[in-house]
Amino acid sequence: MKKNFFTLFLFLLLTVNAIGQKKHTFAITDGNFVLDGKNIQIHSGEMHYSRIPKEYWRHRLQMIKAMGLNAVATYVFWNYHEVAPGVWDFKTGNRNVAEYIKMAQEEGLYVILRPGPYVCAEWEFGGYPWFLKNVPGMVIRENNPQYLAAVKTYFTQLYGQVKNLLITNGGPIIMVQGENEFGSFVSQRKDISNEDHKKYSSAVFQQLKDLGFNVPFFTSDGSWLFDGGSLPGALPTANGENDVNKLKEVVDKYHDGKGPYMVAEFYPGWLMHWAEPFPRRGFERTINQTKKYIDAGVSFNYYMVHGGTNFGFTSGANYNKSHDIQPDLTSYDYDAPITEAGWSTEEYNAIRELLKDSKTPAVPAKIKVISIPGIKLTKAISLESLKDKIKPVENEKPLTFEELNQGHGYVWYSRKFNQPINGKLELKGLRDYALVYVNGKKVAELNSYYNNYECTIDIPFNSTLDIIVENMGRINYDSKITSSTKGIISPVIINGETITGDWNMYAFPMDKMPNLATAKSNAKAGQPAIYQGTFNVSKKGDTFLDMRDWGKGIVFVNGINLGRYWSVGPQQTLYLPGCWLKEGANEIVIFEQKNDKIQTNVSAIETPILDDLRPEKENVK
Numbered sequence: 001m002k003k004n005f006f007t008l009f010l011f012l013l014l015t016v017n018a019i020g021q022k023k024h025t026f027a028i029t030d031g032n033f034v035l036d037g038k039n040i041q042i043h044s045g046e047m048h049y050s051r052i053p054k055e056y057w058r059h060r061l062q063m064i065k066a067m068g069l070n071a072v073a074t075y076v077f078w079n080y081h082e083v084a085p086g087v088w089d090f091k092t093g094n095r096n097v098a099e100y101i102k103m104a105q106e107e108g109l110y111v112i113l114r115p116g117p118y119v120c121a122e123w124e125f126g127g128y129p130w131f132l133k134n135v136p137g138m139v140i141r142e143n144n145p146q147y148l149a150a151v152k153t154y155f156t157q158l159y160g161q162v163k164n165l166l167i168t169n170g171g172p173i174i175m176v177q178g179e180n181e182f183g184s185f186v187s188q189r190k191d192i193s194n195e196d197h198k199k200y201s202s203a204v205f206q207q208l209k210d211l212g213f214n215v216p217f218f219t220s221d222g223s224w225l226f227d228g229g230s231l232p233g234a235l236p237t238a239n240g241e242n243d244v245n246k247l248k249e250v251v252d253k254y255h256d257g258k259g260p261y262m263v264a265e266f267y268p269g270w271l272m273h274w275a276e277p278f279p280r281r282g283f284e285r286t287i288n289q290t291k292k293y294i295d296a297g298v299s300f301n302y303y304m305v306h307g308g309t310n311f312g313f314t315s316g317a318n319y320n321k322s323h324d325i326q327p328d329l330t331s332y333d334y335d336a337p338i339t340e341a342g343w344s345t346e347e348y349n350a351i352r353e354l355l356k357d358s359k360t361p362a363v364p365a366k367i368k369v370i371s372i373p374g375i376k377l378t379k380a381i382s383l384e385s386l387k388d389k390i391k392p393v394e395n396e397k398p399l400t401f402e403e404l405n406q407g408h409g410y411v412w413y414s415r416k417f418n419q420p421i422n423g424k425l426e427l428k429g430l431r432d433y434a435l436v437y438v439n440g441k442k443v444a445e446l447n448s449y450y451n452n453y454e455c456t457i458d459i460p461f462n463s464t465l466d467i468i469v470e471n472m473g474r475i476n477y478d479s480k481i482t483s484s485t486k487g488i489i490s491p492v493i494i495n496g497e498t499i500t501g502d503w504n505m506y507a508f509p510m511d512k513m514p515n516l517a518t519a520k521s522n523a524k525a526g527q528p529a530i531y532q533g534t535f536n537v538s539k540k541g542d543t544f545l546d547m548r549d550w551g552k553g554i555v556f557v558n559g560i561n562l563g564r565y566w567s568v569g570p571q572q573t574l575y576l577p578g579c580w581l582k583e584g585a586n587e588i589v590i591f592e593q594k595n596d597k598i599q600t601n602v603s604a605i606e607t608p609i610l611d612d613l614r615p616e617k618e619n620v621k
Contacts, residue, residue, distance in 0.1 A: 026110075026167045026174040028216045028235055031258035033299060035110075035174075041297065042174075042262065043355060044071035044112055045305025048121070049100040050080050051332055052308045054093065055579035056342060057100055060306055061107045062364045063338050067348055068355025071174070072104050073112035073264075073301045075119040078154050079129040080314070090161050098161045105172035111165070112264075112301065114177040115158055117151045117204070118185075118481075122271050122328040124316045125474035126481055130407040133485065140482055141185060142192065143200040152207050159211045168214050175216050177264070178205040181239065183221035183229025188479040197228060205231055220264035223250045230254040237264035239303075242289055244296040263293065265303035268347060269335030273318065273326040274472075275449055275568040278611035280335055283347030290354060306342070307334035309575050312561040313408035313510075316476030317432075317484075325432050325448040327472040329571045330563030331610055340575055340608065341542050342367060368578060370541035372604035375588060377533040380523035380598055381516055383468075383508070383591075384440075386530070387412055392504035398488035399505055400431075401471055409509040410593075411487050413467040415502055421494050422458040429490025432472040433552075435528065435593060439463050442526050445594070448472075457494060467492075468528060470593065472564070513556035513589050525597050531590040533602075540581045543604040544573035548612070550602075551594030558586055572609040 024036050032039040045064050052060055064072055076097060083089050090096060104111050118141055119127040132138050138146045165171030179201050186197045205217060221229035223238040223246055230236040236254045241247045241263055251261050268286040270279040293300050315328040333340040337348035343366055352363070393404060398413050425444070427434060433447040436455060444455035459465055467488070475484035491498040516532045523529035545555060547565040555562045555574055558581070562574045592599065 023170045024167055026215065028260060031260055033260050040070075041294070042071050042110075042112075042299035042301070043069045044073050044299075044301035045069050045337075046073045046265070046301055046303040047306045048074050048077075048308060049097060050077055050094050050314070051310065052094065052306075053577045053579050054096065054099075056367070056577065057103055058107065059364055059367065060338065060342055061104055061109060062361070063342060063344070063348075064305055065107050065109055066361050066363045067305070067337065067352045068357070068360050069109070069302075069305070071110040071112055071301075072305075073114060073303075074100070075121050075123075075127065075180075076113065076115040076158060077119060077121070077123055077127045077314075078117055079125060079127055081157065082129050082154065085129075085131050088157050090157075097158075098165060101162060101165045101172060105165075109172065110167075110174045111172045112175050112177070113162065113173050114180065115155065115208075116180055117154060119180050120477050122310070122316050122318075122332065123476055124314050124408075125484060126316065126476040130402065130474065131405075133402050134405070141200070143196050143203065148200075148203055148207075151204065155207050155211055159213065163212060166213065166215050173215060175218055176208060176213050177218050177220060178208055178231075178234065179219070179229075181221055181225075181229065182219065183225025183227070185479070186228025187225060194228070198231075201229070201231055205234060218262070218264065223247060226250055226254045235260065235262070237262040239263065239265035240267055242292075244292055244298055247298065260299060261297065262299040262301070264301050266293070266300040268302055268337055269304065269307075269333075271318075271334065272329040272331065272570070272610075274329060274566050274571075275613070275615045276326070276570070277613055278335070278570040280611075283337075283345070283350055286337075286347055287350050287354060290351065294354075302337065304332070304334040304336045306338035307332035307336045307340060309340055309563065311563050313471070313473070315473045315563070317473040318477055319475065319480060323449050324451055325472065325475075327432065327449065328476075330565070330574060331571050331608070333608075333610055341369075368539070368541035369606045370537070370539065370543050370578070370604075371606050372535055372537065372543055375533050375535040375602050375604070377531040377588075377590070377600055377602065379516055379519065379532040380521045381519045381530045381532070382523045383412075383528035383530060385519065385522055386508075386514065387506045390506045392506050395503050395505070396500050398492060398503050400489050401486040404487070404505060404507060406507050406509050408471055409507075409511065410468060410470050412506040412508060413469065413488060414504045414506070415465050415499065417459050417463050417465065418461070420459060420461045420463075421497070423456070423495025424454055425457040426454045426493040427467070427488065428453050428493075429488055430469065431486045431489055433470040435468045437466040437468075437527075440466075440527060459494070468593070510554060510561070510591065513559045513561070514591070516589065523595065523598060525595060527595055528591070528593050529595045529598075531592060531599060533588050534585050535588065536585055537581050537583060540583060541578040543576050543578065543606065544608045545576055546573055546603050546605050546609070548572045548609070550590070550592060550599065551596055553590060553592040553594075556589040558582065568615050569613045570611045572612045573605065575608065576604060
């Protein structure tokens, strides 16, 4: 009897599962997106699993569904998964992309996958692993055999994770993008022939096809860049194109005279840099443009619908004519319809009213928010005391991060002078931010954002010059991405003399929370320090660390690097997800680079501060 009951139960379970996993079809046919034989419009929102705590994935996906969308788009960041050469991680932390995609399907969303290999996205090095720069003969984003071999390895690893999630195999992935905004790169790299550009982009698509990605492909570029970025067999989509007539005209030109028509990046907000105003856009323009797309039968993907956070050292950087680097904020709020902490906005509510129907679910409840006043910092440790425990790398000249086989964090460059020297110190090859000391006394702050590469210096007999350099994120967009090297990348010059010989370099990758268990407080004002404290939480909730009284650095809570803070703003708080807190005791560690004064406490508040700009305070020359 028991055996028969178990057989019946198993049969019912398999039947229910089969019904739940009903196989759908998706195609681009006769100028339309066709789902299960019916023409549809794609109403999608971009959201990156790597920028959200795994514990909150479902909440954010439910927020997207409740806004009235039918799809979610996500980049895949190669460097988030190949964590060291040949070492792949698709499981720890927020890295389980397959679980994220399955969760999207469970919440009734289709998925648009954007695997790159280049993605931009204001992400470190545009998604590339930093160590590619150390591969002999490697040239990224070109028709280069070493590079294409590495891309194939990456795609193969990714395919192993997502192959069963393609719509052709019963999953929710309806489209895949190859490369990203390649037309922009073609316009930036006139030194490469169009023939070679096409060979490269064609090779990327072919690799995806050969592996088994058998769903429709698309490209995305500005509408004026289709000539360089479009490819036969892939639907061209136009990023940021508001003019529907222009969109249709240019897609027709490169897609056999027909659609479908899609804006793969429809911007309700915009990216954010340190030391620059937080960009705010009125939501009315988003609503009006959404109506235009719907009325014209144009599909779209809000970039971003929810930005999230650049935790740790994942934020990238841009540059322009005025600034050699524009490092991206830790917050990737993007002024999106769903805030960094997952809250709905006026824009969200207005879009929901426009898109919802009788089947649209209710908006999920807001995650609890708490404040944590007066977190006491019980230890303040000099960074130099930790340096003394590190075996330095010795060399005739300063080495770059890449030459030191270090991806992120900080490098302490040190040199002893047996003879006095003074004059102008030139660090033209600084990448990106440096504190300069003579015998432990700070003499300058130099950085690439302000194009500040020199200072007056006086080094007495038998003295030590220390230069502590921070990598603020590799370039993620434009032609300089191929030369985004970190540390001191050119000679150190004092009074016209190149300083060679006897350089010592100490690595501080800060890839893990520093262990200060046996350390004793010895920090001094004006010298980098690491602070430690504990605090108790009776009920967990999201909160925002208030860093307005601090200078520059990073914060760990319970071993997790929350990201960078910098007093220039506009971001003055760090998002601390409640799911990373513990009921009871929690540990906080703060690395404060400038340390102009000894700190004794820090607080967490209930509201983020993302638009408090203080740029001139840091412009030290």
